[in-house]
Amino acid sequence: MSFFDEMFADSETTRSCYRKYYSWLNSPEQKNIVKRKDEAENVFRRTGITFNVYSEKEETEKLIPFDLIPRILGDEEWRMIKKGVEQRVRAINSFLFDIYHQQEIIKANIIPHGLINQNDAFLPEMIGFTPPNGIYTHIAGIDLVRTSEKEFLVLEDNVRTPSGVSYMIENRETMYNMFPELFSKIKVRSVTEYPSELIKALKASHPHLADENCTVAVLTPGIYNSAYFEHSFLADQMGVELVESQDLQIVDGKVAMRTTQGYKTIDVLYRRVDDMFLDPLSFKEDSRLGVPGIMDIYKSGSITIANAPGTGIADDKAIYSFMPKIIKFYTGQNAILKNVETWRCSEKDHLQYVLQNIASLVIKEVHGSGGYGMLIGPTASKKEISIFKSKLLRNPSNYIAQPTLSLSTVPILKKSGLTPRHVDLRPFALVSPNSVFVTPGGLTRVALKKGSLVVNSSQGGGTKDTWVLEEE
Amino acid sequence: MLGRNAAGIYWMFRYLERCENSARLLRAGLRISITQSDYGSQDWDSVLTAASIKPIFDKNYSECNSANVTNFILRDKENPSSVLSSVKQARLNARMIRTVLTKEVFESVNEIYFNLKDLLRRPVTEAALPKTLDTIQRQSALVRGCLHGTMLRNDVYDFARLGTFIERGDNTARILDMKYHILLPAVSYVGSSVDISQWENILRSVSAYQSYRWLNENELNPLGICNYLILDSRLPRSLNFCSKNISNNLNSLSSFYINTFPSFEISLEFSRYLENMLIENVFKKGLHEFLLNFIAKFNAISAQIEKDFRFYK
Known part of the structure; x- marks a missing residue:
């Protein structure tokens, strides 16, 4: 099987978006770049960017391997991805509204009844309820794979609690620190505004439109969760509290957090706790990660939960196969990004x-x-x-x-030089009442083993900084 | 600010202080043991007793000697206040409350955790001990420096300082009390040359030997030393200094939150009591009793802080 390599068209030719980078990489000053790999790892360790692995006994904190060679996308490629992601995210929101209300898509015989109503990810609690401003998926991550020059396919939608943005940002910070000169030579679009866009989107979705003082908090399962670093990173970057179940209580019909001065009401909760653990009174009874009674408060309209409970039905792998039809049904257009x-x-x-x-x-x-x-x-x-x-x-x-897809490859840096490895791409989208924001970049995951198509970090995959070049 | 975060930063700095003080305690023990050969294992015993870790030690070791005590205080996982356990707890707390720490503070505590873990990977030999203890103290200074240089002076900072001073006061009191466990503290016993050199070691262990000499022209006597470590408000590890700072920080929290907290009232009262105390009266009352009372009072203030600022549900 031959694979599309994103850096090299053939052994002689570098593709256009990599040209400047490649000539920098080949300059005499970068002769020893491979020796700087440890430097990157030390940055990550020092900053505490670790994730927890449950199977290990003693050392439970691991680093996700970071490869120094960026994955570069041109302006034109990016525009297509961005449009495709926007379209998809809008369609997913319409789909969620529909299946929790009139279920027109079932009536139109496009999706079988049982696939929705008998699906574990479908929450009957959400039937007939409209989340504040009608938004279900405030935050979405769409996994893409590239199979040829022009073709990006959607492998998976993540509209529950997608993770990875902290790596997207920290990877870039690491590159800024290690190779500042690169960024003055090559104009790369910034990804670091994501947290400010995130808090804008969250505040814009708060339940009482007239209220200016909107309190946002991030709910984490706690320090032992594998994505804990990201939870604290986002709360820190947004300047909001990172709360756990033990901090929260229902006070006077509102969800409130225990501060040093008493309980303070939360208006928008960006939760990184799965649906089933969100409310022991509605879902898993023995959950200690959620807030007893929060679903009632949610349905009374006094808090926004982002993402809305019940969004998981839209990223179910069986529903996935209907996504082209879903997009057509709600937007009237053909899907810009095709399915596998x-x-x-x-x-x-x-x-x-x-x-x-x-x-x-x-x-x-x-x-x-x-x-x-x-x-x-x-x-x-x-x-x-x-x-x-x-x-x-x-x-x-x-x-x-x-x-089995022929995933595109991007070289990684090894002692022996550049060697191609398979990659995927997760761009992140933020949904506000009137707009969808897609960060110009995303998380590139890379399979580090030769020939491997599995890029997941839990399976030994690494990450790369993802560049979207400024328009020439 | 979340009550849990207040608890987190308070404990983070208690553990950091404890980490440093465990090293100081060991330094005092080491000096006493190498300068007082006739007392043998009893000296090490007193170190453990002063730190209230003797029962756990006895459970894990059969012999109370320099190697075992060193290992226990520096590295033992069974000892919740060992240097390694403390720095681990400090870092765990730092990770839990990352959102209230500057990058510099978080990274410094993260870094010292890895450094100390590495430094204490294997048992420390007697020859390497002084250098190891120096390193531990320096690591602790690094975090303190980042705290002072980068953190906002707000409630977060006050909780960090409260944790530091509660722990430090408690530790200085325990180091002083170690003296009681070596020699009976009746006034008639004190004054012999053996006794003086032990007092000197205690001064050294709280980094106060040099400044004591500046102030007293190197005239060492127990009353003078105790006066210095207990009542002198210029010495940053004295009981009075810690107590004064606690009421200052609680005062600043009171104005920050526009509220008068019971913990502030208790601490203010206690700090006035220390301010007016005379060292002669401490000895009349009995040094050991005085110190026990001090430790109990600090515990009570700590418990009141937890309540006043809703550390726990």
Whole structure:
């Protein structure tokens, strides 16, 4: 299989958006750049940008490997991505409003009834309720893969509590610190305004439009959560409190946090706690991460929860396959960013196809994430395939299958020099009542193992700084 | 500011201070043990007793000697106030309350955690001990410097200082009390040459030996030394200094929050009591009793601070 390399068109030619960078990289001053890899790692360790891995015993804090070679996108490529992400995020919001209200899309026979109403991610508590300003997904991250010069495909939508923006920003900060001269040579669009855009979007969605003094807080499951660094980073950057379950209480019909001077009302809660843990009175009874009674307060209209509970139905992998139709239904347009072809194993003929072609497909759990519980046909052993087959047959509707994609590559820096590795891209979108903001950049994840297509950090993937070049 | 964050920064600085003071305590113990060979293991015993960590030590070690006590105070995970445990707790608190810390403060505490973890990866030999203790104290100074140089002077800062002074007062009192565990503190016992050199070591362990000489032309006597460590409000590790600063910080919180807090009233009363105390009366009352009372009072102030500022639910 041949792959699209984003830096090199062939062994002689550098693609245009990498040209300036590559000539810098080849300059005599950068001869020893590989020695600076540790420097980057030390920055991350010093800053405490770590994530927790649960399986390890003693040392539970890990660093996500950072590669010094940036992933560069040209202005034109970016404009297409941005338009596609905006379109998709708007459609997802319309879809969520619809399925929690009239369910026109089911009536129009576009999505089967059972796929919505019997889906665990569909929250009956949200039926008939409209979140403040009608926004469901204030924050979204859309995972893209590139397969050719012009083609970016959506691999996955993340509209529950997408993470990764802190890495996007800290990767850039690290690059600014290590290679300041690069940024005076090459005009790269800034990503560091994200937190100020985020707080703008959150404040704009507060429940009482007339109220100027809007209190925003970030809710984290706590210090042992794998994304804790990001939670504290965002709260810090926005200048708002980072709260945990133990700080919150319902006081006089409002959600309030315990301050040194008593309880203070929260108007907008950016929660990084999953739906099922949000309210032990409505969902998982034994949850200690949420706020008992918050759903009632939410539905009384005195707090905005971002993202709204119940958004998970839109990034379910089985719903994903309908996304082109969803976009068409609500926007009247064709999807700018295409989906990866997907077979739903719940459907008989699809299952048949999957079983026949299992060795060439990637099979994923409908609710899986983090690269766990999936089968990559072409690299799996016969035994692994046969074990997976029996799992699949036991519960077909739990799986979807996709072709093995020829993910684009970007070189990483190794002692031996540049060597290509597969990457994906997660741009981030913020939804306000009247606009959608997409940060010019995103998180590029890179598989560090040769030939590997799995970029997840839980599976040993790394990250790269992602550049969007200024318009020439 | 969240009550939990107030608790976090208060404890972060208690642990940092404890980390440094554990090193100081060990320094005092070391000096006493190498200068007073006839007392043997009893000296180390007194170090443990003063720090209230003797019961846990006895549970984990059969012999009370220099190597075991050193290991216990510096590195032992079983000892909640060992240097390593303290710095680990300080960093954990710092991570929990990152949003109220400047980048400099967070990074300094993060850095010293890694440095000390590395420094104390293996047992420290007697030969390496003085240098190790120096390093620990320097690491602690780094965080303090970042705090002073970068943090806003607001409620967050007051809680950091409160944690520091509550812990420091408690520790200086314990270091002084170590003296009681070595020799009976009756006035008639004091004054022998052995006794004086032990007092001298206690001065050294709180970095007060040099300044004591400046002020007293190197005339060492127990009353003078105790007066200095307990009542002199110029010495940053004296009991009076700590107590005064606690009421100052609580006073500033009171004006910040426009409220008079019970913890402020208790601390003000206690700091006036110390201000008017005469060292002769301390000895008349009994040094040990005086110190126990002091430690209890600081605990009470700490408990009241927790309540007044809603540290916990």
